[in-house]
Amino acid sequence: MIAPTGVVVMAYGTPKGPEDIEAYYTHIRRGRPPTPELLEDLQSRYETIGGTFPLRALTEAQTAALAQALGPDFVVALGQKHASPFIEDGLAAVAGAGVEYVVGVVLAPHYSRGSVGEYAARLQEAAEARGLRAVTVTHWHDLPEWRAFQAAAIADSLAGMPEHTKVLFTAHSLPERVLVDDPYPDQLHESAASIATLAGLDRWSGWGLAWQSAGRTPDPWRGPDILAVLDDLAGTGKCEGAVVCPQGFTADHLEVVFDLDNAAARRARHLGLALTRTRSLNADPVVMAALARRVAQTAEDSWGRG
Numbered sequence: 001m002i003a004p005t006g007v008v009v010m011a012y013g014t015p016k017g018p019e020d021i022e023a024y025y026t027h028i029r030r031g032r033p034p035t036p037e038l039l040e041d042l043q044s045r046y047e048t049i050g051g052t053f054p055l056r057a058l059t060e061a062q063t064a065a066l067a068q069a070l071g072p073d074f075v076v077a078l079g080q081k082h083a084s085p086f087i088e089d090g091l092a093a094v095a096g097a098g099v100e101y102v103v104g105v106v107l108a109p110h111y112s113r114g115s116v117g118e119y120a121a122r123l124q125e126a127a128e129a130r131g132l133r134a135v136t137v138t139h140w141h142d143l144p145e146w147r148a149f150q151a152a153a154i155a156d157s158l159a160g161m162p163e164h165t166k167v168l169f170t171a172h173s174l175p176e177r178v179l180v181d182d183p184y185p186d187q188l189h190e191s192a193a194s195i196a197t198l199a200g201l202d203r204w205s206g207w208g209l210a211w212q213s214a215g216r217t218p219d220p221w222r223g224p225d226i227l228a229v230l231d232d233l234a235g236t237g238k239c240e241g242a243v244v245c246p247q248g249f250t251a252d253h254l255e256v257v258f259d260l261d262n263a264a265a266r267r268a269r270h271l272g273l274a275l276t277r278t279r280s281l282n283a284d285p286v287v288m289a290a291l292a293r294r295v296a297q298t299a300e301d302s303w304g305r306g
């Protein structure tokens with residue numbers, strides 16, 4: 001009997017509860033505890049979204065949907081970057097099921113060395129330590145099903161918005177030093193242009209790109225930030241509203257529910273702009289099935305097993 005192929009579904013991770021925020025933040029900061037001011041700021045953002053941590057259940061639902069779509073030839077485990085179960089725990093779980101080959105897939109559609117690259121390196125190291133072979137899906141923003149989901153979500157969000165509404169595609173900002181010779185900005189532009197075409201948006205006035213959720217560190221992060229773009233749009237005197245499509249994220253988590261639904265919405269109200277954002281992918285079954293096929297194809301291409 002052929003051993004199943006292991007799949008580690010990798011995601012950012014969220015605190016277990018309010019008491020875990022400091023340890024989580026310390027992990028994100030690579031072991032450096034946050035200052036009391038930084039910690040308080042993060043605690044208050046979680047409080048503003050109701051003291052909830054929706055990413056955990058959504059990540060688990062995405063993992064379950066992928067496992068179901070992959071079927072019995074695959075053993076699937078969750079491995080997170082900043083919370084338990086960690087990537088190394090996910091690898092240990094599939095290793096325990098007797099697999100020799102492991103495919104990693106990150107719940108983020110675009111590749112950057114500073115995001116997907118870090119997940120992939122940790123999985124590779126953990127696999128090598130156990131003598132297993134691992135490969136990680138580098139990106140999946142090119143999946144037609146994902147692009148169609150985003151285009152349909154934009155069309156739904158535009159209904160009911162004022163005539164002069166601009167669609168803004170956002171993704172997590174990264175420090176400029178990480179983006180030297182990095183494919184992330186080009187991938188984000190390419191997927192946004194393709195989704196905009198599918199949604200029938202006008203090239204020059206109908207859509208644009210913005211960044212969000214830049215870290216609280218002194219080094220320069222890629223911009224323009226969504227809040228600055230909203231300021232500029234209002235300043236033209238010609239724009240009445242914006243639809244934000246957070247294409248770089250896959251779930252309703254802090255960076256979407258606080259940074260967009262709260263902070264960006266507040267800025268838009270202040271500027272007199274209407275603002276809404278497209279629904280998140282979460283565990284959409286059509287896209288999860290397409291992503292599962294990409295995982296199986298990666299196993300087939302890498303080792304001739306699907």
Ligand code: FEC
Nearest residue numbers: 012013014015028029055108115172214215216253254255
């Ligand atoms: O809902 C939640 O509890 C977690 C939401 C969450 C997601 C997420 C995704 C990405 N991040 C990326 C890069 C960075 C870099 C730093 C950084 C810092 C934070 C902090 C929180 C946080 N991130 Fe995050 N990120 C989420 C949450 N992120 C909280 C710490 C406080 C703050 O700055 O807001 C800076 C690290 C440092 O200090 O050195 C860099 C990228 C993604 C999208 C790809 C992915 O999901 O992996 C890139 C979700």
